[in-house]
Amino acid sequence: MKKDLHIALLYKQLSGEINPAEAQQLESWLQGSSENQQIANSVKKAWDLGGHYKAHVEVDLDDDFSILQNRIKADEAQVIITKEPTTAAKIKPMSSAWRVAAGILFLLIGGVLLRSYFASEVPWETMVASSQKLEAIPLADGTKVWVNKGSSISFPKTFNGAERRVKLDGEAFFDVARDTEHPFIIESNSGTVQVLGTSFNVRDLKGAKEMQVQVVTGKVVVQIDAINSKTTLIKNQKGIYNKAKKTLTTVPDKLHNSIAWKTNHLRFEKTALSQVITELELFYSVDIKLEDPNLENCSVNLNIIKLNTQAAMETISDVFSMKLEKEKTGSYRLIGGKCSNE
Amino acid sequence: MQTKQDTDHQLWNQIKQNDEQAFRKLFDRYYHYLLVTVVNVTGDRTLAKDSAQEVFFELWKKRTTLEIKIDFKPYLRRSVLNRAFNFIKIQKRFTNEDAIPNKVSTDVSAQKGMEVSELQTEINKAIEALPERCRMVFTLCRLEGLSHKEIAAKMDISTKTVEHQMTKALRSLKDALAKHSNSFVILILSLIEAGLLIFLIFPTIV
Numbered sequence: 173m174k175k176d177l178h179i180a181l182l183y184k185q186l187s188g189e190i191n192p193a194e195a196q197q198l199e200s201w202l203q204g205s206s207e208n209q210q211i212a213n214s215v216k217k218a219w220d221l222g223g224h225y226k227a228h229v230e231v232d233l234d235d236d237f238s239i240l241q242n243r244i245k246a247d248e249a250q251v252i253i254t255k256e257p258t259t260a261a262k263i264k265p266m267s268s269a270w271r272v273a274a275g276i277l278f279l280l281i282g283g284v285l286l287r288s289y290f291a292s293e294v295p296w297e298t299m300v301a302s303s304q305k306l307e308a309i310p311l312a313d314g315t316k317v318w319v320n321k322g323s324s325i326s327f328p329k330t331f332n333g334a335e336r337r338v339k340l341d342g343e344a345f346f347d348v349a350r351d352t353e354h355p356f357i358i359e360s361n362s363g364t365v366q367v368l369g370t371s372f373n374v375r376d377l378k379g380a381k382e383m384q385v386q387v388v389t390g391k392v393v394v395q396i397d398a399i400n401s402k403t404t405l406i407k408n409q410k411g412i413y414n415k416a417k418k419t420l421t422t423v424p425d426k427l428h429n430s431i432a433w434k435t436n437h438l439r440f441e442k443t444a445l446s447q448v449i450t451e452l453e454l455f456y457s458v459d460i461k462l463e464d465p466n467l468e469n470c471s472v473n474l475n476i477i478k479l480n481t482q483a484a485m486e487t488i489s490d491v492f493s494m495k496l497e498k499e500k501t502g503s504y505r506l507i508g509g510k511c512s513n514e
Numbered sequence: 515m516q517t518k519q520d521t522d523h524q525l526w527n528q529i530k531q532n533d534e535q536a537f538r539k540l541f542d543r544y545y546h547y548l549l550v551t552v553v554n555v556t557g558d559r560t561l562a563k564d565s566a567q568e569v570f571f572e573l574w575k576k577r578t579t580l581e582i583k584i585d586f587k588p589y590l591r592r593s594v595l596n597r598a599f600n601f602i603k604i605q606k607r608f609t610n611e612d613a614i615p616n617k618v619s620t621d622v623s624a625q626k627g628m629e630v631s632e633l634q635t636e637i638n639k640a641i642e643a644l645p646e647r648c649r650m651v652f653t654l655c656r657l658e659g660l661s662h663k664e665i666a667a668k669m670d671i672s673t674k675t676v677e678h679q680m681t682k683a684l685r686s687l688k689d690a691l692a693k694h695s696n697s698f699v700i701l702i703l704s705l706i707e708a709g710l711l712i713f714l715i716f717p718t719i720v
Contacts, residue, residue, distance in 0.1 A: 176681055176682075176685060179681050179684050179685050179688070180677060180680075180681040182684070183677075183680050183681060183684050184677075187655060187661075187662075189661065189662060211688070214688045214691050214692060215684055215688050217633075217688075217691060218637065218684055218687035218688045218690075219656070219687075221633060221634055221637040221687075221691075222637055222641060222652060222683075222684075222687055223657070224634060225554060225638055225641050225653065225656070225657065226550060226554065226638075227554045227557070227642075229546065229549045229550050229553050229559065231546050233541070233542055233545060233546070236545060236563070236566075236567070237538060237541055237542075237545075239567065240541070240567055240570055240571060240574075243567070243571055244571065244574055247571075247575065
């Protein structure tokens with residue numbers, strides 16, 4: 173321990189961060205014995221040699237440059253993703269779909285919101301995610317939006333008002349830049365989602381029974397004007413609006429499978445097989461038949477990361493020792509099997 | 515005559531005109547250097563690659579707006595270390611106090627192509643064997659020339675901890691040197707012994 177104290181002093185001396193009192197203490201220690209001076213010498217040597225340390229790193233410049241190029245390409249591809257910039261700039265953009273959406277919203281929400289919308293002089297832009305590529309669309313305030321295939325997002329080129337307002341048709345994941353002064357508001361077909369700064373997924377597909385909001389970080393407010401109801405969601409919660417039953421419910425969800433389209437990662441923890449099948453069907457757009465209904469409640473822990481459809485189907489059938497049969501493209505049958513032990 | 519800095523900035527001007535070949539040249543010139551910079555400090559090759567990729571990605575992305583007024587080398591060096599430390603903060607890698615380093619390879623023989631003294635090799639091995647945090651403090655001090663305070667801020671630890679870790683590092687390195695010179699002495703002694711033995715057995719030859 174005492175030895176270490178002197179190493180500490182030596183180090184301070186070597187780095188020039190020693191104070192006079194410490195310097196004196198060190199000096200008298202050095203004078204103490206020749207052994208001490210030897211220690212000092214080898215510490216100095218370690219210090220000097222250590223200053224010449226250089227790690228050995230091998231690299232294939234061609235490989236790594238092509239990784240970089242791919243990333244750049246993917247990033248630039250996003251920028252030209254079916255842009256539908258709005259030419260009639262002054263009086264906003266609006267595809268016909270949006271006019272319809274706006275009309276519905278008008279009925280639902282009333283004039284207040286639309287007034288601010290129409291009043292905006294800033295040109296709006298709509299992006300439709302047509303490709304499989306998943307790159308963030310950056311908004312003017314620093315927010316990033318990942319739009320799922322077939323969905324679209326409309327947003328102003330700059331946010332000027334008291335709010336940051338965008339419109340979503342379909343599904344997108346938002347990582348909203350924090351700005352407590354200017355709430356970020358998403359209008360989707362069924363409702364609005366309001367946040368200050370957080371990340372979450374909004375799924376509101378046309379023709380689907382439910383609108384879902386999954387919160388990954390932070391806090392969001394979901395408002396459904398049609399039933400005049402709103403709820404606050406926090407991290408690891410999912411809000412589900414059932415359009416037919418007209419109910420807005422909150423469920424815990426820390427698995428975040430509803431954003432698997434973005435992460436390519438499905439997680440199951442003690443999840444019932446029936447639920448697993450539902451998620452797999454949704455994610456892979458397939459139809460899965462479970463022959464033995466007794467297995468429905470078998471639970472499973474499973475991570476499915478970046479697997480193709482076939483591999484994922486095989487994984488699930490393996491876990492339960494089931495036989496997998498492919499009936500036709502996009503249609504599978506799980507036969508026999510038993511509950512696996514946890 | 516053209517200085518190196520001129521050339522870097524010339525390349526940058528070409529890059530600003532979307533010249534991909536110029537970008538590749540800049541990449542070839544500094545990418546490996548950035549990897550080494552991060553590995554030196556962290557010992558983490560994956561982190562090094564991620565950070566260096568990020569730096570070049572941003573360079574390209576911001577080529578039209580970014581003005582680099584200083585020399586490229588220190589600029590890039592600082593950028594890549596900042597990236598690396600941001601990644602580390604995100605990963606909260608410091609929660610695990612003194613994790614044993616994940617030795618991908620202890621590159622002893624690795625220094626091929628350059629003359630490295632035996633003692634230097636010994637020290638390099640010792641540095642690579644240091645616990646993660648300890649190594650980082652030491653290399654930030656010795657290779658990056660940062661002060662206590664700067665290291666503390668960068669790593670989100672107290673200056674006391676910096677001093678403690680630095681002391682620990684120096685003690686380990688000093689001990690590694692001592693062990694090495696001991697084994698050296700033993701080697702010499704055994705050589706002498708062998709010589710004596712030969713002398714005893716074959717006195718006529720010697």
